[in-house]
Amino acid sequence: MLRARPVVVFGLMALVCALLLDTASAKRTGNQQEYCSPSSCGNIGNITFPFRLRGDHRHCGKRYYELVCENNVTVMHLGVGKYYVEDISYTRQTMRLVDVSLDKDFCSIPRVSFPRRYFSDVVTTHLQVNPLDYVDTMFFVTCPSPVHSPNYVNFSTCTSQKSYFYAVVGISSALDIHDKCSISIMYPYPIIRDLDLNNLSISSVHQELIRGFEMIWYSWAYHPLLSERYRRRHLSMDDSIESFLQGHNNFMPIRYSYSEIKRMTKCFSDKLGEGGYGSVFKAKLQSGRFVAVKLLGKSKASGQDFISEVGTIGGIHHVNVVQLIGYCAEGSKRALVYEFMPNASLDKFIFSRGEKKTPLSWDTIYEIALGVARGIEYLHSGCDMQILHFDIKPHNILLDENFTPKVSDFGLAKLYSTDDSIVSLTAARETLGYIAPELFYKSIGGVPYKADVYSFGMLLMEMDIELGNVPEDVAKLAKKMTLVALWCIQMKPVDRPSMSKVLDMLEGEVGLLQIPPKPSFYPPEVSVEEDHGVSSSSSYIDISITS
Numbered sequence: 001m002l003r004a005r006p007v008v009v010f011g012l013m014a015l016v017c018a019l020l021l022d023t024a025s026a027k028r029t030g031n032q033q034e035y036c037s038p039s040s041c042g043n044i045g046n047i048t049f050p051f052r053l054r055g056d057h058r059h060c061g062k063r064y065y066e067l068v069c070e071n072n073v074t075v076m077h078l079g080v081g082k083y084y085v086e087d088i089s090y091t092r093q094t095m096r097l098v099d100v101s102l103d104k105d106f107c108s109i110p111r112v113s114f115p116r117r118y119f120s121d122v123v124t125t126h127l128q129v130n131p132l133d134y135v136d137t138m139f140f141v142t143c144p145s146p147v148h149s150p151n152y153v154n155f156s157t158c159t160s161q162k163s164y165f166y167a168v169v170g171i172s173s174a175l176d177i178h179d180k181c182s183i184s185i186m187y188p189y190p191i192i193r194d195l196d197l198n199n200l201s202i203s204s205v206h207q208e209l210i211r212g213f214e215m216i217w218y219s220w221a222y223h224p225l226l227s228e229r230y231r232r233r234h235l236s237m238d239d240s241i242e243s244f245l246q247g248h249n250n251f252m253p254i255r256y257s258y259s260e261i262k263r264m265t266k267c268f269s270d271k272l273g274e275g276g277y278g279s280v281f282k283a284k285l286q287s288g289r290f291v292a293v294k295l296l297g298k299s300k301a302s303g304q305d306f307i308s309e310v311g312t313i314g315g316i317h318h319v320n321v322v323q324l325i326g327y328c329a330e331g332s333k334r335a336l337v338y339e340f341m342p343n344a345s346l347d348k349f350i351f352s353r354g355e356k357k358t359p360l361s362w363d364t365i366y367e368i369a370l371g372v373a374r375g376i377e378y379l380h381s382g383c384d385m386q387i388l389h390f391d392i393k394p395h396n397i398l399l400d401e402n403f404t405p406k407v408s409d410f411g412l413a414k415l416y417s418t419d420d421s422i423v424s425l426t427a428a429r430e431t432l433g434y435i436a437p438e439l440f441y442k443s444i445g446g447v448p449y450k451a452d453v454y455s456f457g458m459l460l461m462e463m464d465i466e467l468g469n470v471p472e473d474v475a476k477l478a479k480k481m482t483l484v485a486l487w488c489i490q491m492k493p494v495d496r497p498s499m500s501k502v503l504d505m506l507e508g509e510v511g512l513l514q515i516p517p518k519p520s521f522y523p524p525e526v527s528v529e530e531d532h533g534v535s536s537s538s539s540y541i542d543i544s545i546t547s
Contacts, residue, residue, distance in 0.1 A: 036060035041069035044085055050217065051088070064126050065217065075100065078127070079115035086212050094130055098212035099187070106206045107158030109140060109167075112382045113186045118215070129188050130214035138189035138205070139168045142319040143181040144402055153200045160507075162367070163319060163404075167205050183317030185382075188213040253314050254326035258333045265293050272344070282340065290340040291325055306334045313410045318382070320375030322398055322408040338408070342401050345408075347394035350462055360403070362474040365463055368405045369481060370506055372397055375407040376456055377499040380449050392455035393434040394462060434458045438493055450493035453502065457488025480510040487516040 039047040052061025074085040083097040099110040143164045153167040264283040278296040328335035379387040396409040436454035
């Protein structure tokens with residue numbers, strides 16, 4: 001105990017110093033506010049500290065409280081979501097927000113999940129959902145078959161998807177979500193005290209959503225320097241992975257011991273396949289559910305590599321992204337437990353490799369293409385931070401019993417924020433065919449999210465070319481997929497559409513698609529000397545991404 005005291009004293013001194021620095025900074029900021037006149041936009045007047053409008057002087061408010069005036073309407077960006085600001089109360093330090101996707105139509109719903117970090121019971125951000133506003137959580141879930149439950153509000157008529165779409169209100173109801181259903185959207189829901197959760201309808205759900213929800217802001221927050229130092233120190237401990245997950249995920253994957261992993265895989269007796277990151281085995285949980293266990297190889301056994309994949313996919317719940325059920329982190333042993341995909345991966349169906357392959361109908365091919373596009377678009381636009389996959393290829397597209405595609409293998413994925421100036425990538429790839437050219441040709445430019453768009457285009461080309469002749473009745477479908485693919489594989493990233501646009505193109509009419517420029521498959525300004533190190537089989541690539 002005596003030895004621990006100097007550490008405690010030092011920690012307290014550091015905290016006091018940090019608070020004193022923050023106080024001094026606040027005084028300087030207060031003096032600067034005297035020179036700032038209030039702004040206004042639409043029905044929101046007197047926009048003043050801590051808020052500021054985009055375009056105001058940077059001292060006239062905090063960066064993380066910046067508002068935007070769009071068509072005379074005040075808007076706030078949180079994560080990848082956009083919200084109308086309905087009201088600001090400086091006395092209560094609250095603001096009421098409404099998702100911009102919501103309108104008078106009962107079928108209008110939020111398009112992206114509300115960032116999970118703002119739901120936290122522990123104040124780790126400057127904004128939090130106001131706990132005094134009786135806010136619960138609403139989940140929009142996608143299910144492969146109908147669910148007969150009073151807690152499930154059927155929104156299937158509001159979507160063009162073939163699957164079933166429901167709204168589930170309340171954390172307690174979400175705990176009983178059916179096994180095969182996946183959470184697509186999570187959103188704050190203002191609960192009325194006498195609201196009967198077993199007697200909801202589309203109109204009553206929409207009525208509460210359109211009311212919006214309150215956020216509360218704080219005049220203080222945790223000190224970022226101390227928080228980052230604490231996080232880094234924690235990641236170096238034996239329980240780093242679990243600590244990371246507890247701090248970043250509301251839907252925690254289950255932690256298994258290595259003995260449990262051995263038991264569920266029957267000592268790794270049923271091997272499904274092997275990749276660059278380890279071997280995959282079929283396993284069975286105590287509940288009888290089949291799962292796939294990926295046992296990471298020694299080269300990928302470090303905590304940081306493991307955290308990259310678990311931390312990225314652990315909080316994702318989307319019908320077209322493979323679900324992480326659990327993980328094992330015991331000594332040097334690392335394993336990931338995923339939902340089992342009985343139809344394996346897409347490459348089994350588009351590459352014969354001398355074996356007789358099962359043909360897929362063009363309707364199935366098209367639905368797979370749509371599903372993959374939705375999965376990537378969700379990673380780019382639907383999560384708290386933009387997730388770049390960097391390894392989209394047929395081998396990493398898994399198919400369930402209904403041939404619903406699931407984007408998998410996040411070993412190379414990176415979280416990307418527009419505030420970051422550099423994102424580094426060190427990657428080992430087995431095939432260069434799906435890698436965007438800007439990843440290894442410096443003359444083309446940096447590596448934004450359009451790298452995944454290029455890989456998806458090459459995937460479409462494989463699906464289009466490798467799956468045989470096109471019947472007359474689906475010629476338009478094949479043409480649409482080909483045109484979209486050609487747009488995606490443009491040499492310059494700026495010429496490629498975003499995944500949201502790609503999805504619109506795939507879902508739209510082929511007659512509305514423009515003919516893309518003929519893609520150049522070799523950058524014109526690359527010399528032979530620059531190209532001498534590029535191999536056609538495998539390559540290690542070190543890249544710095546600048547935004």
